[in-house]
Structures are given as structure tokens and as C-alpha cells.
Amino acid sequence: MSKKEDSGGKKCSHHTELYAEVPASCLPIVYSPEYNITFMGLEKLHPFDAGKWGKVIRFLKEEQFITDEIIVLAREASEADLLVVHTARYLNRLKNAILEGSREWSLVVATITEIPPLLFLPNFLVQRKVLRPLRTQTGGTIMAGKLAIDRGWAINVGGGFHHCSSDKGGGFCAYADITLAIKFLFERVEGVASATIIDLDAHQGNGHERDFLEDRRVYIMDVYNRHIYPGDGYAKRAIKRKVELDWGTEDSEYLQKVDLHSEGALNEARPDIIIYNAGTDILDGDPLGGLAISPQGIIKRDEIIFRAARRRGIPILMVTSGGYQKKTARIIADSILNLHRQGLIGEEALDVAGPSHVSLMMSKSVSSGATLAAI
Incomplete structure (x- = not known):
């Protein structure tokens, strides 16, 4: 399909349902029950808590911060949406099974999700029970990008698939939702021409x-355990502010570095939006993260990033990314509640910010004119 200009002068290649108007009564918190991966207990074979997203929402409801009526319901990213970033060859590899006799073997998906028994399930079940939830979370991140511009902040309770690129998945990441959210904004929203990724x-x-790697519009800050997966030296060339941590890093050192380097990153590049990858696998005892950050340290970390964005009037999109202990859902919920108590999110957050870049963006934001996308 040839590219056509939308009403804001941006080049858009396809119609999408992901940029629908959202009622003002909704908070920019994006979620769908479809996020959760549950099928015959197979999700328990990966250390990832594949139901943590629903638990976060349940905790927020119990604290009376949200109700179903004010959550934005995530939509599944369509193939046309995914093709904004992904190659057709990669999407076909996810879709197609390897035929051997009368069986279809889902080798690629089993490898990406690190759940080997998926190899032995019928391919149509793998598509429905594993890839559809991941596509819905990906749609949620894209939706939350637009909401962040409109409202000053947004949280996708899922997403953060930061190991997936345009033509390769891995580490439980099948779709490149962070890249997609940024590319959608660059293509569709007037005035968005730069982004900073803060990956924690x-x-x-x-x-x-x-x-x-070659896109100067995107500034990347990445803070990670230097000794663990993926150790991708080629990809590291894209990091503008690299903070490599050692095994067992604790709160004091960690928070000092996060504060120092986030301030430095946002001073170096004044972006039109911040994408904050807020993984909780930094938690002490996480089987894959190898760090030793307390629950209170995670809550403080998130506050540091949101406060830095708020001081500068920069819209921020948060995704929840990794976290491999059952208690991480509670910590994510507690962190969101703390952000609200601090006046950094919620209906009053824009008033706290005062006149800012956000008010300019709200007047320029481009809508596809699709139907409402909220519960």
C-alpha cells in the first residue's frame, strides 16, 4: 500500500485501530485480560509469571485506585501494525510451523519463549494461547504511546519486550513493542521527532x-547486569548512556546511578517522549536478574524516573517488562500507587506539571478517527 498523508501531515502507511480516541474519563492505564498466558500449566515451565499483569490490576482495584470502567482496554496489534517494524519474513516464521509427517512443530515460538514443550503442541494452539496475548500487549504499548502524548503519562501494565528486534525474537520477547510505539509516534503524531528510552x-x-542503531532521533540509556543474557556487543553500540552493573548490586549504589544517569540523559537530549522500561527483575532473589534491589528500591527507582520527566514536562510511557518472582506483581502495583500519591500520575498530574510540552502536544495529536478503545 502506498503511503498517504494524514490530516497532520505525517506519512501513514495503513489504517490502525490502535490510535482510537479514548474518553477523558479513562486513566491512561492500558490492560486487557488477554495479556495473561494460561494453558494447561505450560506457562509454569518458564520462570516468568505469565499471569502477573492480571494480578497487578487486581491489586490496584483492591486499593480502589482503578475500576474496569476507567482502564483503557488494549487491542491486539494487527499484522499491518506489526509490519511497521517487523519484516514479513520474521512474522511468517512466527506464524508458520515446521511440518514433519502429520505434526506441526512450533520451533520458532518455543525457542523465543524459552518453553520447550510448546514444540509439541498443535501450532494453532500456540498461536492462540501464546502469540495472541503477546500481540495484545504489543498493541497496548502502541496505544499507551499515543496516550502518553495526550495525557502526559501512560502505563501499559504489560509489554517491554526489549529483546525483540525487527527480524529476531528471544528472551520471551516475540514482538518489538518499544520500537513499534516509537515508530508509530514518529509516523503519526505531529511534533514527535525524538524519543529517549530509559531501560532499567x-x-x-x-x-x-x-x-x-543508526537512528539519531532515539537516545538510549540502559542500566543492566553486565554478566547476564544477552551480552549483545553489537547492539551496545546504540547505547548513548551505558551503565553496567555487577552481581548483587544493592539499593544505595543502584539508585544513585539511576538518578545521576537519568538526569544526565535527559539533559543531553530533550526528547518529545520518554519510554521507560521498568523491569522488576532487579529484585533481590530474582532467578535471572542477579541484582539485589529491595521492593522499596524499585518503588523509589520508578519515582525518580517519573519525577525527572515531570520536572521537564516530558510525556512518559511506562512498560513493565521482566520480573520473575511471584511477588513482583504486588511491587508493580505498590509502585503505581506511590506514583499516584506523589502526584506524578492520576487526573491531577497535568495540573502539577503546569504549562509544558504536553499541552502543545495535546493540540497537535493526530487521531485515526477509529472507534473507542476503552472498557
Whole structure:
């Protein structure tokens, strides 16, 4: 399909349902029950808590911060949406099975999700029970990018698949949602021409780094355990502010570095939006992260990033990324509640910020004119 200009002068290649108007009564918190991966207990074979997203929402409801009526319901990213970043060859590899006799073997998906038994399930079940939830979370990140511009902040309770690039997945990441959210904004929203990724998951975010290696519009700060997966030296060339941590790094050192380097990053490049990858696999005892940050340290870390964005009037999109302990859902919920208590998110957050870049963006934001996308 040839590219056509939208009403704001941006080049858009396809119609999307992901940039629908959202009622003002909704908070920019994006979620769908479809995020959660549950099928015959197979999700328990990976250390990732594949139901943590629903638990976060349940905790927020119990604290009476949200109700179903004010959550923005995530939509599944369509193939046309995914093709904004992904190659057709990669998407076909996810879609197609390897035929051997009468069986279809889902080798690629089993490898990416690190759940070997998926190899032995019928391919149509793998598509429905594993890839569809990941596509819905990806759609949620793209939606939250637009909401962040409109409202000054947004949280996708899922997403953060930072090991996936345009043509390769890995580490439980099948779709490049961070890259997609940024590319959608660049293509569709007037006035968005630069982005800063602050990646604080315990692992290096090699997926978005590979995607933006030659793109000067995107500034990447990455803080990670230097000794663990993926160790992608090629992708590291894209990192503008690299902070490599050692095993067992604790709160004091960690928070000092996060504060120092986030301030430095945002002083070096004044972006139109911040994408904050807020992985909780930095938590002490995480089987994959190898760091030793307390729950209170994670809550403080998130506050540091949101406060830095708020001081500068920069819209911020948060995604939840990795976290491999059952208690991480509670910590994510507690952190969101703390951000609200601090006046950094919620209906009053824009008033706290005062006149800012956000008010300019709200007047320039471009809508596709699709139907409402909220519960």
C-alpha cells in the first residue's frame, strides 16, 4: 500500500485501530485480560509469571485506585501494525510451523519463549494461547504511546519486550513493542521527532538497540547486569548512556546511578517522549536478574524516573517488562500507587506539571478517527 498523508501531515502507511480516541474519563492505564498466558500449566515451565499483569490490576482495584470502567482496554496489534517494524519474513516464521509427517512443530515460538514443550503442541494452539496475548500487549504499548502524548503519562501494565528486534525474537520477547510505539509516534503524531528510552530491566535491551542503531532521533540509556543474557556487543553500540552493573548490586549504589544517569540523559537530549522500561527483575532473589534491589528500591527507582520527566514536562510511557518472582506483581502495583500519591500520575498530574510540552502536544495529536478503545 502506498503511503498517504494524514490530516497532520505525517506519512501513514495503513489504517490502525490502535490510535482510537479514548474518553477523558479513562486513566491512561492500558490492560486487557488477554495479556495473561494460561494453558494447561505450560506457562509454569518458564520462570516468568505469565499471569502477573492480571494480578497487578487486581491489586490496584483492591486499593480502589482503578475500576474496569476507567482502564483503557488494549487491542491486539494487527499484522499491518506489526509490519511497521517487523519484516514479513520474521512474522511468517512466527506464524508458520515446521511440518514433519502429520505434526506441526512450533520451533520458532518455543525457542523465543524459552518453553520447550510448546514444540509439541498443535501450532494453532500456540498461536492462540501464546502469540495472541503477546500481540495484545504489543498493541497496548502502541496505544499507551499515543496516550502518553495526550495525557502526559501512560502505563501499559504489560509489554517491554526489549529483546525483540525487527527480524529476531528471544528472551520471551516475540514482538518489538518499544520500537513499534516509537515508530508509530514518529509516523503519526505531529511534533514527535525524538524519543529517549530509559531501560532499567536487569537485562540489556538489545532488541530496540539493534532497531535504532543508526537512528539519531532515539537516545538510549540502559542500566543492566553486565554478566547476564544477552551480552549483545553489537547492539551496545546504540547505547548513548551505558551503565553496567555487577552481581548483587544493592539499593544505595543502584539508585544513585539511576538518578545521576537519568538526569544526565535527559539533559543531553530533550526528547518529545520518554519510554521507560521498568523491569522488576532487579529484585533481590530474582532467578535471572542477579541484582539485589529491595521492593522499596524499585518503588523509589520508578519515582525518580517519573519525577525527572515531570520536572521537564516530558510525556512518559511506562512498560513493565521482566520480573520473575511471584511477588513482583504486588511491587508493580505498590509502585503505581506511590506514583499516584506523589502526584506524578492520576487526573491531577497535568495540573502539577503546569504549562509544558504536553499541552502543545495535546493540540497537535493526530487521531485515526477509529472507534473507542476503552472498557
